[in-house]
Structures are given as structure tokens and as C-alpha cells.
């Protein structure tokens with residue numbers, strides 16, 4: 001894409017890909033009887049269940065709401081602890097706090113920036129009840145090992161797969177199948193791999209969790225005749241527990257169904273761009289990409305490099321400004337969650353808690369990665385990044 005006067009378009013670090021099919025799908029719902037609570041929600045849920053191999057799926061207004069309800073569905077006692085990654089978006093930890101649980105933070109593996117069974121295990125105490133591994137940048141965590149840890153210590157597991165729809169682990173298991181977890185949560189924010197505008201979903205193989213998630217999404221209300229305590233007439237409904245209005249609309253789910261059809265195409269383009277970047281940056285002494293574990297087939301959400309700012313002779317803000325001047329967006333994923341003011345003030349967390357996550361944070365930068373990037377766009381990013389080293 002080029003600007004009017006031949007100025008190259010600005011390349012953000014991520015963005016959605018919407019085509020005519022997507023527009024038509026949303027328009028059809030707009031002209032149908034149901035804008036929300038119609039057939040498209042169930043259709044999207046069925047498509048996600050089929051794609052991931054999970055028995056059940058419940059779609060939500062966003063992944064933050066989905067995480068809130070996933071933790072609530074476990075009915076854990078207040079004051080119990082949950083462990084998530086230090087290297088994640090705040091929502092992965094906030095879902096514990098919403099439910100009166102205490103968030104703890106596991107350190108990461110330097111090569112993948114993911115938590116491991118060992119780093120999670122180091123945070124497990126007698127009060128721990130749930131693990132929330134995050135599949136950072138789209139690369140699946142080592143779920144067989146994390147599942148084994150959970151079984152050994154009697155813990156529940158929620159996978160935060162906001163980055164990882166379409167990813168397949170080294171054993172051929174799609175993220176979302178819940179082979180080693182109770183639930184998996186996806187996000188469909190426009191910056192993620194497929195979008196519904198705002199949106200999220202939980203997959204599970206557990207009928208009781210599916211039922212709890214469905215209730216929690218919509219005020220805790222049921223109209224199911226089999227569940228009602230009394231049934232005086234067709235107008236009757238009962239509130240069984242304290243739920244929320246976290247529903248997603250039919251407009252959004254029609255977009256989701258249409259986007260999901262393109263997931264394989266998005267994935268192969270994302271993987272091709274990652275390979276091109278890796279090849280172009282190989283041998284630069286001041287740049288290290290993340291490493292994909294052998295056999296893993298990640299649907300990459302982010303392309304992250306670790307930069308040696310001392311060797312480059314400029315700090316991260318200056319690097320981001322130089323890239324921006326060349327029309328290239330970049331972003332930092334992530335500030336360790338426990339260093340946020342609210343976490344420090346509420347839980348007394350402090351610097352030094354997760355040294356590897358802090359070291360990684362000091363060096364990381366995400367470069368543009370989305371399916372609509374052309375080979376020429378990729379070449380522009382490569383040239384601008386390599387130019388950072390002139391004089392290094």
C-alpha cells in the first residue's frame with residue numbers, strides 16, 4: 001500500500017485484515033431480525049469448537065470478560081492464589097483479582113518468553129488453586145508438562161490463548177483443544193489473529209464448566225425448563241448465580257465465522273513473514289529473535305526481537321522513533337505485570353521478582369506482523385531495522 005504522493009504507508013505493529021466477504025457477512029446480520037442473541041453466536045461457537053477440537057465453546061464480549069468468567073466458573077475460595085506469566089497483558093492477572101484471588105507471577109524462559117512447568121512450579125504454594133499459562137506471541141507453552149504439574153499439585157488450568165488461535169503444539173494438538181487444561185481463552189480484538197471487533201471465547205471439554213460459563217455470560221439467568229425450580233409460564237426465568245452481561249453480538253459473530261475461514265491463510269502468511277524476518281536478521285550481533293521450539297507450528301501473533309541497546313548506542317525510545325520516522329510502527333510486549341502501580345500498591349510486588357522477564361522486557365521490541373504486509377513492506381522493515389546497526 002502506498003500513500004497518495006508516493007509516501008509509503010505507515011506500517012503498524014499489527015492490524016486486522018477485512019475483505020468483502022467479511023463486510024457482506026456483517027451486512028447480512030444487520031438486515032436480519034437479530035442483531036444480538038440470534039443464530040450467529042451459536043454458529044461461531046460451533047465453528048471454534050470444531051476448529052480447536054474442544055467439545056464446548058462459549059463466546060464473550062471480549063477476552064477479559066471471558067477470563068473473568070473462566071476463573072469464576074471454577075468457584076475457588078477467596079484468598080486462594082493463581083499463577084500467571086509475568087510477561088503478559090494485565091488481563092491475564094486481573095481476572096484473578098476480579099474473583100478475590102491473589103495473582104502470583106511466574107518467570108519466563110529466555111528463548112520463548114513463555115512460562116514453563118518449572119517457572120510455574122516455583123510459584124506454587126499451599127494456597128495455589130489455578131495456573132494461567134499464556135501462549136506468548138502465539139507459541140504454545142509446554143502444556144503436557146504444565147498439565148502434569150497441575151495434576152500432581154491438584155490445580156486447575158486456564159490457558160490464555162489470546163495470541164494463539166490457529167497454533168498447534170509439538171504433539172499435533174491445536175491450542176484450544178484443552179487436552180491439558182480445563183479451559184482455553186481466545187481474544188478477537190482487531191490486533192489479534194482473527195477479529196470480531198471486540199470479542200473473546202472460552203473452549204472446554206467439561207459440561208459443568210460450559211454450563212457455568214453460559215450462565216455467567218448472561219446475568220446468571222436460565223430459562224432452561226430442565227433447570228427451573230418452578231415453571232409457572234413461558235415468561236418465567238430464574239437467576240441462579242451472580243452473572244454479568246458479557247454477551248457478544250450476532251454482528252460480531254458473523255464477522256468471526258467469516259474470519260475463521262481465513263485463519264489458515266492468515267497463519268501461512270504470518271509464518272512466511274516470520275521466516276523472512278528471521279533469515280534477514282540472522283547474524284546481526286545486536287538482535288535476537290524469539291525461538292520457536294522444534295516441532296511447534298505456531299500461528300504467530302507477534303514478531304518480537306530482543307535488541308542490545310548498549311551495542312546500538314541508543315535506547316528503546318530512540319529506536320522506536322527512528323523506526324517511526326521510516327514509517328514503521330513497533331510496540332513493547334510486555335511490561336512485567338507485577339511492576340504496574342496497582343499491583344505494587346495492592347499486593348506489594350517489587351522489582352526483581354522475575355529476573356528473566358525483567359531482562360527480556362528491557363530488550364524486547366515487536367515489529368510489524370499481519371497478513372496484509374507485502375513482501376515490499378517486509379523489505380522496508382528489514383532495511384530500517386538493519387540500518388539501526390550502522391555505526392553499531
Ligand SMILES: *Cc1c(COP(=O)(O)O)cnc(C)c1O
Pocket residue numbers: 062063064065088089091092134160162163186187188189198199200
Ligand atoms: C489481548 C489480550 C487479552 C485481553 O483480550 P481482550 O479481548 O482485549 O479483552 C488477554 N490476554 C492477553 C495475553 C492478551 O494479549
